[in-house]
Structures are given as structure tokens and as C-alpha cells.
Amino acid sequence: xxxxxxxFFTFFEIGLFTFGGGYAMLPLIQKEVAVKGWLTTEELVNFxxxxxxxxxxxxxxxxxxxxxxxxxxxxxxxxxxxxxMPSFIIILIITKCFEKFQSSKIISGCMSGLKPAAIGLIGxxxxxxxxxxxxxxxxxxxxxxxxAFWVSLVIFAVMLVPSFKKVHPIAIICISAVLGIAxxxxxxx
Amino acid sequence: xxxxxxxxxxxxLISYIKIGAFTFGGGYAMIPLIQRxxxxxxxxxxxxxxxxxxxxxxxxPGPFAINSATFIGYRVCGFWGSxxxxxxxxxxxxxxxxxxxxxxxxxxxxxxxxxxxWGIRAGVLALILKAFVTMFKKAKKGxxxxxxxxxxxxxxVFTEMKVIxxxxxxxxxxxxxxxxAERREKQ
Numbered sequence: 001x002x003x004x005x006x007x008f009f010t011f012f013e014i015g016l017f018t019f020g021g022g023y024a025m026l027p028l029i030q031k032e033v034a035v036k037g038w039l040t041t042e043e044l045v046n047f048x049x050x051x052x053x054x055x056x057x058x059x060x061x062x063x064x065x066x067x068x069x070x071x072x073x074x075x076x077x078x079x080x081x082x083x084x085m086p087s088f089i090i091i092l093i094i095t096k097c098f099e100k101f102q103s104s105k106i107i108s109g110c111m112s113g114l115k116p117a118a119i120g121l122i123g124x125x126x127x128x129x130x131x132x133x134x135x136x137x138x139x140x141x142x143x144x145x146x147x148a149f150w151v152s153l154v155i156f157a158v159m160l161v162p163s164f165k166k167v168h169p170i171a172i173i174c175i176s177a178v179l180g181i182a183x184x185x186x187x188x189x
Numbered sequence: 190x191x192x193x194x195x196x197x198x199x200x201x202l203i204s205y206i207k208i209g210a211f212t213f214g215g216g217y218a219m220i221p222l223i224q225r226x227x228x229x230x231x232x233x234x235x236x237x238x239x240x241x242x243x244x245x246x247x248x249x250p251g252p253f254a255i256n257s258a259t260f261i262g263y264r265v266c267g268f269w270g271s272x273x274x275x276x277x278x279x280x281x282x283x284x285x286x287x288x289x290x291x292x293x294x295x296x297x298x299x300x301x302x303x304x305x306x307w308g309i310r311a312g313v314l315a316l317i318l319k320a321f322v323t324m325f326k327k328a329k330k331g332x333x334x335x336x337x338x339x340x341x342x343x344x345x346v347f348t349e350m351k352v353i354x355x356x357x358x359x360x361x362x363x364x365x366x367x368x369x370a371e372r373r374e375k376q
Contacts, residue, residue, distance in 0.1 A: 013353060015250065015251050015252075016250050016251075017250060017352065017353045017356050018250050018251060018252070019250055019356065023317050023320045023321075026317070027345045027352050028352040028353070031351065031352055032352075042310070045310045045313055045314075046297070046306050046309070046310065048313045048316075048317075049306070049309045049310070049312075049313050050289060050293070052213070052313075052316070053213070054213070054282065054285050054286065054289070055209060055210050055211060055212055055213055055281055055282050055285065056209060056212065056254070056278075056279070056281060056282020056283075056285070056286070057212075057252035057253070057254040057255070057282070058252075059251070059252040060252060060254065060255070060279055060282055060283070061282050061286050064282065064283050064286040064287060064290070065286050065289070065290050068286070068287050068290035068291070069290050073287065076283070076286075076287050076290070080279060080283055083251075083252075084251075084255050084275060084279060086250060086251055087249065087250060087251025087252065087255040087256050087259065088251075088255060088259050088271070088275055090249050090250065090251070091245070091249065091251075091255075091256050091259035091260050091263070091271070092259060092263060092268070092271060094245060094249065094260075095259075095260055095263045095264070095271075098241075098245075101245075102244070102245075105367065105368075105371070106364060107248060108248070108367065109363050109364035109365075109366070109367035109368060110360040110361075110363050110364050111247075111248045111360075111363065112329075112333060112334070112337075112363035112364075112366065112367055113333065113337045113359040113360045113361065113362045113363020113364065113366070114337075114356065114359055114360050114363060115247075115328060115329070115334075116328060116333075116334040116335070116337040116338035116341070116359070117337050117338065117340075117341040117355065117356055117359035117360075118324070118341075119321065119324045119325055119328055119338050119341075120337065120338040120339060120340065120341030120342035120343075120345070120359075121341050121342070121345055121352065121355070122317065122320055122321040122324060123321050123325075123338075123342045124341070124342050124345035124346045125317055125321075126314065126317055126318050126321055127346050128345070128346065129313075129314060129317060130314050132310075133310045133311055133314055148307075151311075152307075152310075152311040153311075155308050155311035155312060156311040156312070156314050156315050159311065159312040159315035159316075160315045160318065160319070163315045163316055163318070163319040164319055164322070169213075169316055170213065172312050172315065172316060173309055173312055173313070175312070176308040176309045176311060176312025176313075177305035177306070177308050177309050177312075178305075178308070179308045179312075180304045180305050180306070180307045180308015180309060180311075181301055181304045181305050181308065183304070183308065184300075184301075184303070184304030184307060184308075185304065
């Protein structure tokens with residue numbers, strides 16, 4: 001019961017403080033779930049790929065997943081509910097006073113700080129998610145001698161091209177998977 | 190509740206289950222589907238309403254899927270309309286992810302899957318970097334924006350500060366800066 005409450009409030013917080021959608025919430029989720037020992041960064045990145053290849057918003061998907069992993073069906077229900085509730089309530093309030101909301105100087109002022117903050121957070125996600133991908137044992141130069149590091153780097157660099165050419169994320173995930181499998185068997189990692 | 194209202198709620202629910210089931214990656218990827226279901230097929234809202242909801246979603250927290258479902262549902266049929274729309278949009282991914290959660294552990298123990306995910310993690314990083322660059326290009330530039338952006342980045346990377354506080358600090362910076370700018374304009 002205590003776990004369910006903790007799950008609910010953690011994901012309520014995540015739902016409430018996510019601006020800029022999707023990847024902007026990665027650092028938030030990463031810190032919340034990693035500190036509590038609920039999911040490792042590696043598992044979180046695996047899940048980003050799963051979420052890109054299944055329907056639905058990333059925020060909702062990751063809520064359902066963490067909840068179900070930790071506390072079965074009831075867990076999945078409370079985390080999903082927790083993540084959805086803040087925006088549901090806020091939008092309900094806004095639809096009733098839309099004009100006031102749109103002309104509010106306080107809200108537009110806050111947003112002028114929040115929008116760039118979301119971009120900075122995505123930037124930080126590149127670092128914090130990149131670390132376990134390239135430096136699984138911490139920031140040491142020892143990885144430069146491991147083939148795993150160079151293969152990851154090559155896959156990352158090669159995938160940048162289709163990413164920026166607006167190839168569908170699912171296609172990019174599939175190609176990366178094939179490259180990973182090929183490299184894994186060839187190098188016998 | 191009369192019969193036509195129940196029928197309307199059921200229509201909203203079914204439309205949003207469809208929208209939820211066929212949007213991959215979430216976010217603005219669902220706009221074309223919302224247009225087809227809510228504008229063209231059912232005439233619940235207009236294209237202008239869609240633009241309105243995009244501007245609201247950008248200044249409120251939470252996923253776009255939830256924001257837009259709640260907003261359009263309310264426009265069509267009040268509280269229960271927004272309830273059905275939100276419930277419908279969440280349902281497909283909820284069911285799919287619950288199934289995946291039960292299967293993933295054993296699935297990840299297979300060697301070939303481990304290799305696949307090893308490659309995928311590097312690929313996902315490319316996707317995240319791309320999201321960062323595109324958002325950076327689209328963003329309004331200015332002193333305040335650069336300060337908030339770099340502050341959020343530095344605090345998130347180099348400190349243990351909770352992301353919530355980072356978000357609040359940046360909101361306050363934006364608010365104070367805009368109030369100062371406004372006062373200067375008046376003088």
C-alpha cells in the first residue's frame with residue numbers, strides 16, 4: 001500500500017512538471033526512478049525504444065511500465081492515473097477560463113523560462129543517457145580500448161544521418177537493432 | 190443522462206481509442222488523426238480549435254495526448270466528454286504496455302535480443318540528440334532563453350538537484366525577466 005502511494009505521487013509529480021513533452025521529461029524520470037532504484041538508466045533507454053515502437057505518449061507508457069514492473073496491475077493503474085491526472089485537472093480548469101489564461105502575463109512570463117528549460121533538459125538527457133551507453137563503468141578512458149565502445153559510437157554516428165533526414169524512429173530502431181545483433185555475433189561480445 | 194448523450198460519449202470514447210491506438214511516438218504525431226476523427230468525421234471541433242489546443246498544450250504541463258483529449262472532450266460533451274476522451278486515448282497504450290511489462294524480462298534474457306537492444310540504445314541516443322537540435326532550432330532566442338537553457342542543462346548534468354526545482358527556478362527567471370521588461374517599456 002505504501003509503495004502504491006509512493007508510485008502515485010511520484011508519477012503525479014512527473015505529470016505535473018513535464019513541459020515540452022516526450023524527451024524533456026527523461027531527466028526527470030531518470031532521476032526519480034533511478035534514485036529510488038526502480039529502473040536503471042539502461043532499462044529506461046530500452047524502454048524509450050519500446051515506447052517509440054508502440055502507440056501512445058512516452059509519459060503514459062513509461063508510467064504504466066514502471067508501475068506494472070514494481071507492483072503488478074494495481075501499480076500500473078496508479079502510476080498511469082497519477083501521470084494523467086495533473087494535465088486532466090489543469091485543462092478542465094483552463095477550458096472554463098480560456099481567455100483569462102491566454103492573456104495572463106504571469107503565465108506567459110513563466111513560459112518564457114520554461115520552454116528553454118525543457119530544451120536544456122533534453123540536452124542533459126543526451127549526456128546522462130549517453131553515459132551508460134558509451135561509458136558503462138563510469139567516466140574512465142579504459143573504454144577506448146573496448147570494441148563495445150567503438151561499435152556503440154559507430155551505430156550512434158551512423159544513425160544520426162537518418163534521424164536528421166526525418167526517417168521514422170521505428171525504422172531507426174530496427175536498423176540499430178540489426179547493427180547491434182551483427183556486431184554482437186561478429187565480435188562475440 | 191439521455192440516449193443521444195450516451196451515444197455521443199460512446200462515439201468520443203471509440204474515436205479516442207482509435208487515436209490512442211494509432212499514434213506512435215505520441216505528441217504532435219497525433220494531430221492528423223485528431224483532425225480526421227474530431228474535425229472531418231464527427232465535426233466536433235474546427236481546425237481553429239485544434240490550433241487553440243496546441244497553444245494551450247504548449248503552456249501547460251503534461252503530454253499533448255492528454256491535454257488535447259481533455260480539451261476537445263470538454264468542448265464536445267462537458268466533464269464526461271473529457272473523461273471518455275482521456276480514458277480512450279490512454280487505454281490502448283495502457284493495455285499494450287501492461288502486456289509488454291510481463292513479457293519483457295524473459296524476452297531480454299535471449300542473447301540475440303540483448304545484442305539488439307545494445308544497438309538500439311545507441312540508436313535511441315541519436316533520436317534524442319535530434320530532438321534536442323530540432324527543438325533548439327525552433328526555439329525563440331534571447332538572453333533569458335539562453336540563460337534558462339544553459340542553467341537547466343548545467344544543473345541537470347552536474348548537480349543532484351531535483352528536476353522539479355530546476356523547472357521552478359527557470360519559470361521564476363522567465364517571470365522576473367518579463368516583469369522587468371514590461372516595467373522598462375512603461376517608463
